[in-house]
Amino acid sequence: xxxxxxxxxxxxxxxxASGELEKAAPGLFGAAAAVGTPVALVLAAPGAGSAAExxxxxxxxxxxxxxxxxxALGVPSVDALAAAVExxxxxxxxxxxxxxxxxxxxxxxxxxxxxxSADAIxxxxxxxxxxxxxxxxxxxxxxxxxSTFGAPVITVRQGSVDARATAQPQASETLAVTPSGKxxxxxxxxxxxxxxxxxxxxxxxxxxxxxxRGLGSEEQFALVGQLADTLGAAVGASRAAVDAGYIPQxxxxxxxxxxxxxxxxxxxxxxxxxxxxxxxxTAKTIVAINKDSDAPIFEIADYGVVGDxxxxxxxxxxxxxxxxx
Amino acid sequence: xxxxxxxxxxPDTYGDRKLNLETGLADREASETVIDEIGERALELALTYxxxxxxxEVAVLSLAPEGATATIRKxxxxxxxxxxxxxxxxxxxxxLGLTAETLAAAIRRVEFDLVITGNVxxxxxxxxxxxxLAELLDVPxxxxxxxxxxxxxAVSGSRPVESGVQQxxxxxxxxxxxxxxxxxxxxxxxxxxxxxxxxxxxxxTLADLGVTADNPxxxxxxxxxxxxxxxxxxxxxxxxxxxxxxxxxxFLIENRLA
Numbered sequence: 001x002x003x004x005x006x007x008x009x010x011x012x013x014x015x016x017a018s019g020e021l022e023k024a025a026p027g028l029f030g031a032a033a034a035v036g037t038p039v040a041l042v043l044a045a046p047g048a049g050s051a052a053e054x055x056x057x058x059x060x061x062x063x064x065x066x067x068x069x070x071x072a073l074g075v076p077s078v079d080a081l082a083a084a085v086e087x088x089x090x091x092x093x094x095x096x097x098x099x100x101x102x103x104x105x106x107x108x109x110x111x112x113x114x115x116x117s118a119d120a121i122x123x124x125x126x127x128x129x130x131x132x133x134x135x136x137x138x139x140x141x142x143x144x145x146x147s148t149f150g151a152p153v154i155t156v157r158q159g160s161v162d163a164r165a166t167a168q169p170q171a172s173e174t175l176a177v178t179p180s181g182k183x184x185x186x187x188x189x190x191x192x193x194x195x196x197x198x199x200x201x202x203x204x205x206x207x208x209x210x211x212x213r214g215l216g217s218e219e220q221f222a223l224v225g226q227l228a229d230t231l232g233a234a235v236g237a238s239r240a241a242v243d244a245g246y247i248p249q250x251x252x253x254x255x256x257x258x259x260x261x262x263x264x265x266x267x268x269x270x271x272x273x274x275x276x277x278x279x280x281x282t283a284k285t286i287v288a289i290n291k292d293s294d295a296p297i298f299e300i301a302d303y304g305v306v307g308d309x310x311x312x313x314x315x316x317x318x319x320x321x322x323x324x325x
Numbered sequence: 326x327x328x329x330x331x332x333x334x335x336p337d338t339y340g341d342r343k344l345n346l347e348t349g350l351a352d353r354e355a356s357e358t359v360i361d362e363i364g365e366r367a368l369e370l371a372l373t374y375x376x377x378x379x380x381x382e383v384a385v386l387s388l389a390p391e392g393a394t395a396t397i398r399k400x401x402x403x404x405x406x407x408x409x410x411x412x413x414x415x416x417x418x419x420x421l422g423l424t425a426e427t428l429a430a431a432i433r434r435v436e437f438d439l440v441i442t443g444n445v446x447x448x449x450x451x452x453x454x455x456x457x458l459a460e461l462l463d464v465p466x467x468x469x470x471x472x473x474x475x476x477x478x479a480v481s482g483s484r485p486v487e488s489g490v491q492q493x494x495x496x497x498x499x500x501x502x503x504x505x506x507x508x509x510x511x512x513x514x515x516x517x518x519x520x521x522x523x524x525x526x527x528x529x530t531l532a533d534l535g536v537t538a539d540n541p542x543x544x545x546x547x548x549x550x551x552x553x554x555x556x557x558x559x560x561x562x563x564x565x566x567x568x569x570x571x572x573x574x575x576f577l578i579e580n581r582l583a
Binding site for chain 1: 341342343344349362363420421422425444445447448449450451452453454455456457458459460461463464465466467468469481484485486487488489490491492493494495496499505506542543544545546547548549550551552553554556557558559560561562563564565567568569570571572573574576577578580582583
């Protein structure tokens with residue numbers, strides 16, 4: 001039986017159908033390494049478990065759990081996590097705040113009566129243990145939380161941790177898991193998303209160009225994509241633009257959509273309702289272009305342009321392209 | 326078929342939301358409270374099924390402070406047949422664990438077929454209550470559904486995840502959560518609002534449910550610190566005189582953002 005480090009932080013990562021770990025993995029190991037020794041639990045389909053990537057990302061030790069029943073939704077992961085915690089006795093458990101991660105954290109915490117710190121943007125350690133940091137109400141408040149006792153189950157917001165851990169030599173073993181037999185929903189089929197665009201994903205993007213109702217139509221919304229491609233940015237939208245049918249809901253930035261904390265956020269034709277600001281006001285640099293000089297977006301813009309976006313943006317694109325040469 | 330829909334009263338995201346800097350709890354005086362929109366969509370899904378399937382019972386369940394009945398009334402006015410309001414001073418500042426335990430205890434009292442919730446609330450944004458309920462109630466869980474089909478003994482739907490879309494199904498009883506992709510709620514009409522006044526609202530305390538807030542066996546999440554972040558201040562604002570695109574390009578390049 002392996003001796004695990006006394007300051008182990010259990011990092012739970014899913015292997016995708018492609019065999020690669022989920023995109024949140026580097027940030028999870030980066031966060032874990034700052035407060036202890038990262039130990040990985042890799043959840044994988046049968047035959048798809050590999051320790052190599054987790055070790056490169058900073059796991060000092062890797063436990064591999066290949067699900068006995070790939071069509072059972074969620075429950076095998078909870079069983080694996082329970083077995084891993086039993087062995088590793090970690091100081092904290094870090095899981096991505098993704099849909100699957102939230103399910104896993106919630107089910108595991110309910111089963112083991114552990115405390116949850118949800119949607120953290122970072123972790124630290126004090127004399128008594130691991131503390132989770134949160135940004136709540138759309139970034140208006142900073143809050144820290146922890147568990148009254150026992151290892152807290154912390155879900156980490158995707159794209160919120162920039163730190164990366166140093167690679168470790170590969171040390172791994174297969175985790176023995178006793179199935180709980182809890183009822184599970186079935187995954188009847190799976191359609192892999194085909195990357196239709198080379199644009200970065202909105203969640204976790206370093207730069208975002210977002211459009212609002214000011215774009216006027218679905219056809220004219222293409223201008224947002226053109227500027228995004230010039231900058232290598234992701235495309236976002238206000239709820240008004242989504243409701244008007246200019247762009248699918250998955251691009252919505254705001255309280256009821258995606259929250260972004262990008263280096264650069266360019267808001268085109270977005271008035272800046274509180275609902276929208278709640279999803280982007282933690283961006284480092286905010287640029288706004290709007291024809292209404294009273295638009296609330298200007299209150300938080302580092303650089304505001306009062307003008308017609310259909311004139312300013314094409315000029316901006318050609319100016320940027322000219323400088324690239 | 327008995328469907329239980331979870332609804333939550335939240336501060337309106339179209340107004341300023343405040344935390345009390347001493348207690349770390351939501352400042353309910355500071356903002357308007359509304360029924361969380363995702364909960365309304367969950368209720369709409371249940372009501373649409375009930376409209377087409379006679380004999381379907383739809384009940385709303387809410388854990389909220391005393392007097393926070395607007396949410397429940399709206400649910401009843403939309404068409405839910407009954408409501409349960411869990412209210413107890415000991416639930417003030419309850420963490421996810423205590424909240425889930427309490428809701429599960431209330432759901433366990435009735436023979437349910439389906440529990441429908443929103444995927445994530447606009448205030449707490451934890452999105453874990455459905456998973457915790459499924460575990461505590463010992464039933465299958467299907468979260469984040471962007472489309473849902475309910476049949477006599479089963480529920481199925483599409484579940485978008487990081488790498489693609491799953492088609493999932495579960496036998497009833499089950500817990501599901503839905504996304505914003507589902508249809509928005511109906512408006513309560515005058516008849517619905519009048520009828521809601523006669524519908525039963527059961528009010529429960531922790532003692533009624535046999536739940537103790539300070540169970541020593543359960544670890545709780547506690548807030549250590551809370552601080553207000555300074556707002557993002559306004560910077561330069563220029564009016565386009567025909568060269569704003571050029572100027573903005575300069576700004577982005579100077580700041581290494583292009």
